[in-house]
Amino acid sequence: MRIFITSLLLLVSPTIILANDQLIPVSEKTKKTAALLRDSALKNNSAYEILSSLTTEVGARHPGTPGEKNGIDWGVRTFKKLGFDKVWTEDVQMNGWVRVSETAEVMAPYYQKLVISALGRSSSTPEGGLKGDIVEFETYADLDKAAQGSLQGKIAFISNRMERKIDGAGYGPANIARTKGYMAAAKAGASALLIRSIGTDDHRNPHTGGTNIFKGVTSIPVAALSNPDADQLERLFALGHTPKVKLNIKTKDLGPIVTKNVIGEITGREKPNEIVVIGGHLDSWDLGTGAVDDGAGVAITMAAANFIKNTVKERPRRTIRVILWGAEELGLIGARAYAKARQEDGTLKDHIIGSESDFGAGPVYGLKSSEHVAPKAIHVIDTMAGLMGPLGVTRRSGGTMGGPDMIPLHALGIPSVGLMQNGEDYFDLHHTPDDTLDKVDPKMMRQNMAVWTVFAYIAAEWPGTFK
Amino acid sequence: MRIFITSLLLLVSPTIILANDQLIPVSEKTKKTAALLRDSALKNNSAYEILSSLTTEVGARHPGTPGEKNGIDWGVRTFKKLGFDKVWTEDVQMNGWVRVSETAEVMAPYYQKLVISALGRSSSTPEGGLKGDIVEFETYADLDKAAQGSLQGKIAFISNRMERKIDGAGYGPANIARTKGYMAAAKAGASALLIRSIGTDDHRNPHTGGTNIFKGVTSIPVAALSNPDADQLERLFALGHTPKVKLNIKTKDLGPIVTKNVIGEITGREKPNEIVVIGGHLDSWDLGTGAVDDGAGVAITMAAANFIKNTVKERPRRTIRVILWGAEELGLIGARAYAKARQEDGTLKDHIIGSESDFGAGPVYGLKSSEHVAPKAIHVIDTMAGLMGPLGVTRRSGGTMGGPDMIPLHALGIPSVGLMQNGEDYFDLHHTPDDTLDKVDPKMMRQNMAVWTVFAYIAAEWPGTFK
Numbered sequence: 045m046r047i048f049i050t051s052l053l054l055l056v057s058p059t060i061i062l063a064n065d066q067l068i069p070v071s072e073k074t075k076k077t078a079a080l081l082r083d084s085a086l087k088n089n090s091a092y093e094i095l096s097s098l099t100t101e102v103g104a105r106h107p108g109t110p111g112e113k114n115g116i117d118w119g120v121r122t123f124k125k126l127g128f129d130k131v132w133t134e135d136v137q138m139n140g141w142v143r144v145s146e147t148a149e150v151m152a153p154y155y156q157k158l159v160i161s162a163l164g165r166s167s168s169t170p171e172g173g174l175k176g177d178i179v180e181f182e183t184y185a186d187l188d189k190a191a192q193g194s195l196q197g198k199i200a201f202i203s204n205r206m207e208r209k210i211d212g213a214g215y216g217p218a219n220i221a222r223t224k225g226y227m228a229a230a231k232a233g234a235s236a237l238l239i240r241s242i243g244t245d246d247h248r249n250p251h252t253g254g255t256n257i258f259k260g261v262t263s264i265p266v267a268a269l270s271n272p273d274a275d276q277l278e279r280l281f282a283l284g285h286t287p288k289v290k291l292n293i294k295t296k297d298l299g300p301i302v303t304k305n306v307i308g309e310i311t312g313r314e315k316p317n318e319i320v321v322i323g324g325h326l327d328s329w330d331l332g333t334g335a336v337d338d339g340a341g342v343a344i345t346m347a348a349a350n351f352i353k354n355t356v357k358e359r360p361r362r363t364i365r366v367i368l369w370g371a372e373e374l375g376l377i378g379a380r381a382y383a384k385a386r387q388e389d390g391t392l393k394d395h396i397i398g399s400e401s402d403f404g405a406g407p408v409y410g411l412k413s414s415e416h417v418a419p420k421a422i423h424v425i426d427t428m429a430g431l432m433g434p435l436g437v438t439r440r441s442g443g444t445m446g447g448p449d450m451i452p453l454h455a456l457g458i459p460s461v462g463l464m465q466n467g468e469d470y471f472d473l474h475h476t477p478d479d480t481l482d483k484v485d486p487k488m489m490r491q492n493m494a495v496w497t498v499f500a501y502i503a504a505e506w507p508g509t510f511k
Numbered sequence: 512m513r514i515f516i517t518s519l520l521l522l523v524s525p526t527i528i529l530a531n532d533q534l535i536p537v538s539e540k541t542k543k544t545a546a547l548l549r550d551s552a553l554k555n556n557s558a559y560e561i562l563s564s565l566t567t568e569v570g571a572r573h574p575g576t577p578g579e580k581n582g583i584d585w586g587v588r589t590f591k592k593l594g595f596d597k598v599w600t601e602d603v604q605m606n607g608w609v610r611v612s613e614t615a616e617v618m619a620p621y622y623q624k625l626v627i628s629a630l631g632r633s634s635s636t637p638e639g640g641l642k643g644d645i646v647e648f649e650t651y652a653d654l655d656k657a658a659q660g661s662l663q664g665k666i667a668f669i670s671n672r673m674e675r676k677i678d679g680a681g682y683g684p685a686n687i688a689r690t691k692g693y694m695a696a697a698k699a700g701a702s703a704l705l706i707r708s709i710g711t712d713d714h715r716n717p718h719t720g721g722t723n724i725f726k727g728v729t730s731i732p733v734a735a736l737s738n739p740d741a742d743q744l745e746r747l748f749a750l751g752h753t754p755k756v757k758l759n760i761k762t763k764d765l766g767p768i769v770t771k772n773v774i775g776e777i778t779g780r781e782k783p784n785e786i787v788v789i790g791g792h793l794d795s796w797d798l799g800t801g802a803v804d805d806g807a808g809v810a811i812t813m814a815a816a817n818f819i820k821n822t823v824k825e826r827p828r829r830t831i832r833v834i835l836w837g838a839e840e841l842g843l844i845g846a847r848a849y850a851k852a853r854q855e856d857g858t859l860k861d862h863i864i865g866s867e868s869d870f871g872a873g874p875v876y877g878l879k880s881s882e883h884v885a886p887k888a889i890h891v892i893d894t895m896a897g898l899m900g901p902l903g904v905t906r907r908s909g910g911t912m913g914g915p916d917m918i919p920l921h922a923l924g925i926p927s928v929g930l931m932q933n934g935e936d937y938f939d940l941h942h943t944p945d946d947t948l949d950k951v952d953p954k955m956m957r958q959n960m961a962v963w964t965v966f967a968y969i970a971a972e973w974p975g976t977f978k
Contacts, residue, residue, distance in 0.1 A: 276566075477626060482738070
């Protein structure tokens with residue numbers, strides 16, 4: 045509560061310098077409707093039902109696989125079945141990459157199997173696999189200090205473990221091992237890189253994930269060990285052994301492929317060209333069924349827009365556009381294409397405000413607004429937070445980019461909000477085979493949906509602009 | 512506590528009809544020594560250290576694999592390093608079976624991968640795999656009612672889920688699907704059987720396990736789905752689909768192979784031929800590193816015997832024999848061979864009492880005695896329970912066979928005790944890749960070791976016999 049009051053004062057204060065008559069209020073009618081939406085959404089199971097359909101009838105949705113195609117078909121079909129006013133897809137060019145198979149075995153001092161998962165864009169090992177002594181580095185920074193050529197014929201191993209935090213703050217510091225580690229390993233001459241999974245669980249399910257692409261850097265075989273397998277290597281070192289490991293990784297560069305953003309709209313009654321963006325990313329990693337990453341976000345936002353359409357008598361003033369972005373996991377590829385296309389067709393300016401749900405299915409506890417929300421509109425965000433209060437949401441200070449797929453729009457100055465979810469368990473599941481529907485609590489899906497109806501409805505109904 | 516008092520009265524009562532002078536008491540010195548062992552064992556980490564060594568330096572120990580051989584070498588080496596008085600192995604003939612690979616995919620209504628694990632002695636699918644519509648049965652009993660030939664070309668699926676109970680009581684009723692299901696499926700003409708994993712977790716790690724061998728019954732491909740994958744099939748049925756699944760299972764019958772029981776003794780000072788048996792099974796399933804099943808039992812009993820040797824000035828009156836049984840998972844093969852050999856060499860009668868630790872690393876909460884413990888010796892078991900009281904152990908009524916590998920000795924009339932462990936989480940890990948050291952709490956290993964020192968010491972020191 046202290047955070048709420050403090051940030052409220054801080055954030056509200058700029059509005060004080062404006063004359064009261066300059067502020068466009070949120071009408072009582074709008075507030076009443078938002079409260080009604082909120083309360084009735086808590087009794088509505090449609091977000092969970094949409095998620096159940098997506099994970100059961102589609103499953104994993106990795107670019108370049110049959111699952112992705114099924115997912116895109118599902119998105120179009122589901123938007124239409126729900127009665128969205130406009131439904132379409134937009135092609136996105138990209139380079140595809142898929143996993144074929146991966147095995148890892150400790151060959152010395154004693155034979156043992158290890159469980160690994162190749163990381164996105166990992167190259168294959170030579171036919172028949174490669175063997176090398178493991179050289180352990182605690183962190184990416186330590187590996188990055190290794191002298192050029194010093195790891196010739198070796199397999200580098202980054203062993204540090206990410207920390208569990210409510211807001212996922214442990215992810216960033218650890219994740220650099222995944223995104224950039226291969227580059228440091230390649231520079232030092234290593235034939236491959238193993239990293240401890242970027243995850244907080246202790247299951248034998250490695251966390252896969254993307255690697256960053258750097259011009260002029262050739263990929264090497266790079267894979268994540270499950271936490272228990274990383275422990276195993278660390279214990280072998282602690283006992284004085286130097287484990288020799290055999291890796292056999294097969295991956296496939298698919299070359300140029302086409303993915304799609306799938307879009308459904310509830311068209312605004314008064315300002316149909318003005319757009320409130322909500323959504324999630326439709327693609328998922330290939331190991332699980334993409335329930336928390338990001339089936340939940342897809343389902344919450346589709347259900348919220350649909351619930352507004354079905355609950356409120358007339359369409360909101362503005363258009364609510366639900367975007368199911370493609371190929372987020374391989375580098376926000378769909379989101380970048382979406383933003384670029386709006387720059388080119390001149391409709392970027394019509395994007396009034398937006399947010400993505402992409403942090404699982406934990407309850408929302410905080411509402412932030414980005415620096416692009418103008419002082420004259422802060423009171424609207426505060427009003428949203430007030431209406432979300434009974435759902436356990438408080439107003440928070442600090443920056444936001446509105447979620448990963450909002451980053452390209454944020455970078456172009458589009459206002460956004462961040463609906464902060466409890467992510468304490470999120471990194472137990474993130475990018476693993478365990479990302480399945482059974483991990484999702486229907487009650488939490490209802491809470492999320494209620495929060496998103498409040499945001500989307502007020503953003504679309506309030507007559508002012510956020511910029 | 513009520514259970515304790517009730518069962519104590521019940522079990523003590525038969526001794527009341529014996530004249531007091533017929534009872535051989537547990538001496539005050541023995542009790543004092545047992546209490547000292549108990550209290551000092553709680554500060555001793557050796558059971559955890561032994562388990563760490565076994566799981567780290569050996570890992571999975573499935574018969575017919577390099578891991579089993581490493582495990583046997585480790586057993587001999589570790590007994591010797593600890594200074595056991597006698598250390599030897601005994602060859603056991605068996606038929607070996609190993610997994611090679613397994614995949615499962617839903618082909619219709621939508622393509623999806625499923626995570627499975629072939630069950631012990633499953634046959635291979637034809638080269639290239641087999642496809643079939645899934646026919647769902649809730650239980651083994653339902654499948655067993657299917658008419659002969661009615662499942663021709665189909666894949667049978669048993670979907671019921673085992674219940675979580677402190678004593679693992681949910682295992683038996685569910686497990687018949689694993690041990691006998693393939694026979695019912697084959698009888699009905701099914702080309703393969705899938706079962707929901709016999710496990711209580713929700714991770715994407717299937718629970719493997721043995722199938723029973725029945726003369727004249729040919730095995731078919733049989734595999735367990737992880738719980739989330741079984742949910743997935745059930746949801747597809749609930750949506751009105753009949754999933755068509757492709758299975759590709761490769762296994763290998765190794766034919767006759769030799770495994771070993773590994774045995775270490777603390778030789779009795781007065782009655783070296785009289786034997787108190789404790790131990791665990793050295794083999795494990797191939798998916799995990801056999802930490803809770805049954806590295807824990809191996810480590811607890813090795814450490815307990817060793818701790819008695821190192822803590823008490825003189826050897827106990829009788830021999831404490833620590834048996835690391837081989838090939839338990841494929842049908843108590845080492846235990847049956849051990850018992851048969853003792854029948855043949857006439858030393859069966861020298862086995863005074865025994866117990867196996869084979870229910871993970873949860874704390875011991877109860878002590879039972881088998882029906883072969885004579886009324887004149889019940890007071891000794893009660894005394895053991897009393898001394899274990901400060902560890903949270905109470906005396907329990909009801910039968911025991913002293914643990915799986917004690918069954919053959921129990922069947923031949925050898926007295927045994929059951930040291931009941933809290934197994935609420937045991938079936939989250941049992942027979943899965945997740946059976947790794949990180950799941951074990953060192954504190955619980957100390958509690959177990961303390962309990963086992965009390966049992967083994969009193970059983971070996973008390974001058975009377977239990978039969």
